[in-house]
Amino acid sequence: MEQNSEVLLRVENLKKYFPVRRGVFSRVSGYVRAVDGISFEIQARKTLSLVGESGSGKTTAGRTIIRLMEPTDGKVYFDGIDVFALKPKELRMLRRRMQIIFQDPYGSLNPRMTVGAMVGEPLAIHKLVPRNKRRDRIVELLGLVGLEADNVNVSG
Numbered sequence: 001m002e003q004n005s006e007v008l009l010r011v012e013n014l015k016k017y018f019p020v021r022r023g024v025f026s027r028v029s030g031y032v033r034a035v036d037g038i039s040f041e042i043q044a045r046k047t048l049s050l051v052g053e054s055g056s057g058k059t060t061a062g063r064t065i066i067r068l069m070e071p072t073d074g075k076v077y078f079d080g081i082d083v084f085a086l087k088p089k090e091l092r093m094l095r096r097r098m099q100i101i102f103q104d105p106y107g108s109l110n111p112r113m114t115v116g117a118m119v120g121e122p123l124a125i126h127k128l129v130p131r132n133k134r135r136d137r138i139v140e141l142l143g144l145v146g147l148e149a150d151n152v153n154v155s156g
Contacts, residue, residue: 006044007041007042007043008042008043008044008078008079009041009048009079010076010077011038011039011041011065011075011076013037013038013073013075014035014037014038014039014064014071014073014074014075015035015036015037015073015074016035016060016069016071017033017034017072018034020032034057034060035057036057037074038061038074062100066100067083067086071084092126096128114153115142115151115152116138116151116152119141119142120134120138
């Protein structure tokens, strides 16, 4: 694929295979090819929807792209950075700029967490806001999407 300075995400021949183990010694007898050679580019300020039937590898592709799962093969570049070559600390820093939005909100939201806890979790993980200012930032973010401060302690 042609390199373009406006390309935010470039995926080249991405593969993720899961071994199938059988027998007493758990020998690998084959592989499930969850993602088998996908390639695409997403331009800056553009959106891509990955659509397919249940079990077609959409979630696996997303998780592999942001390295929540390690790839079997392929390359992923985010803003020109080779995602698969990053060390854990560098990857954590880059993930601040990456996000997967799953189509099923019930699979993405944790009903045991409050709305405030869910919104605050990435702020805490990535150390984006000091603890003593976190609630104010959560209230501010909720306000941006039309929710009141009262919603901070509402369960998902």
